[in-house]
Amino acid sequence: MIDRDLVLSATAALIAAPSENPPDDTRAAAEAATRFLAAIPGAAVTQHTRHEPVRNVVAVLRGARPGRRVVLSGHLDTFPAGDPARWSVPPFAATIRGDRLYGRGAADMKGGIAAAIAVMAAAAERADFAGELVLALAGDEESMGTAGTQFLLDTVPAVRGDVAIVPDAGSPAVIRFGEKGMVWLDLAAEGKAAHGAHVHRGENAAERLIEAVRRVLALRDRAVDVPQPIRDAVAAARPVSEKLGGAGEAETLTRITANLGTLAAGISPNLVPDSATAGLDLRLPPGTCTAELIDAARAALADLPGVTMRVRVAWEPTVTDPAHPLFAALRRAAAAALGAEPVLNLRVGASDARLFRLAGIPTAVFGPTPYGMGGPDEYVLIPELLAVAEALAAAVRDLLAG
Structure with missing residues (x-):
């Protein structure tokens, strides 16, 4: 005892x-x-x-x-x-x-x-x-x-x-x-500062960042081939587990999720920001890996001018x-x-x-x-x-x- x-x-x-x-x-x-x-x-x-x-x-x-x-x-x-x-x-x-x-x-x-x-x-x-x-x-x-x-x-x-x-x-x-595994990404966008009334003279870093964030968030729609025994276990646990973890837990466990956790740009509404940053937390289920997700994020951002991506955390x-x-x-x-x-x-x-x-x-x-x-x-x-x-x-x- x-x-x-x-x-x-x-x-x-x-x-x-x-x-x-x-x-x-x-x-x-x-x-x-x-x-x-x-x-x-x-x-x-x-x-x-x-x-x-x-x-x-x-x-x-x-x-x-x-x-x-x-x-x-x-x-x-x-x-x-x-x-x-x-x-x-x-x-x-x-x-x-x-x-x-x-x-x-x-x-x-x-x-x-x-x-x-x-x-x-x-x-x-x-x-x-x-x-x-x-x-x-x-x-x-x-x-x-x-x-x-x-x-x-x-x-x-x-x-x-x-x-x-x-x-x-x-x-x-x-x-x-x-x-689930996790990938934390830091996005940064560079632009050109200008007066907010003279947008033709600037390059808005915040708008570039918004597009970058949209593309990374879209990665949660990627299909994942979760092994069947794991899908079966999650489904069998659902009636008990979701009473504790909340409705939708089973779906969250078997797909990629993305959370936009931080977002910063500009110092005044009447200025075109020349820099902007965002931090995202992606969680991935068994059936995929961090390298696949990171490569997909890089590919999604490849044609965006002035945008860079840094991997802060990656766990399988x-x-x-x-x-x-x-x-x-x-x-x-x-x-x-x-x-x-x-x-x-x-x-x-x-x-x-x-x-x-x-x-x-x-x-x-x-x-x-x-x-x-x-x-x-x-x-x-x-x-x-x-x-x-x-x-x-x-x-x-x-x-x-x-």
Whole structure:
């Protein structure tokens, strides 16, 4: 059984150690996690950093005999809390009201980390398991993971497991086996400044940019040959998943999407702007790749004078085969702890799970439902968080039964 007091106390201690990103200083949160992990008999705990103040933590618990290495992965950083006046509770005080636990990171994902700590503590009580249980806590998930999970995968051999589970914010009703890729593009247009009444003397950079943006947005109409097993899984999950992720989630998961996130041009209505910029976020499903999308964007813009494109971010779609035994273990455990078997689906947004998959490690995302994530009054439901912890512990026992 999970130590429920440990789950709640670890969540509270982590929330009380602010780790907002930006500025991405996870030293206090890393120390808080280290204190709990160091108290687990047999756990070897180390801290790692690519550059300060981004601090990462790895804990390794070895079983009685050889077997699988199961990695539980979490991120210590959170979104900024914003203006405390907009919160009804102190953002870093872990306030409990009824069955809700409030605080920045309660759902994303300090509650999930606390659950993983409790899973390791439970495993230590019965040291007869096979293999290793590893807890990898990264410092910069909110800024793509290069100084966090990717750094750990590159430098700490214990983080490269046979399977990985990420108890990140989502819903215990849906286990995520993959996620869309992403391409962030920066567009820039140059023109010639002039008085707004004398348009014949200028070249309007904003108008050039508008056409460039229109062409990039049109890429969302490109057909994608999503593998049939993935289409089938998304369709099967739809009745459950769209209740949580919103109507239209299934369609979003299986096509290219494009979001115009930033747009800037000019300083006055009566001046022809000589420069303009835009930033776009394109997400792509399995069945295509970033190179194809980037090439298509370049081709679409090739004949536009004065327009340039820069690729800021490019990450491939990632998938673990839904038939992998990892998901069967998680579904059995979740059904017992929650009273209903979760569905399997892709994830719309990015997570550190993609880095494990890109390293060839079968990976699942399974965590509590977030409320107020990224805004004021973030909270997690205590009964659900405890049930997630119980399900994780049961799945880990299954995977390490050896």
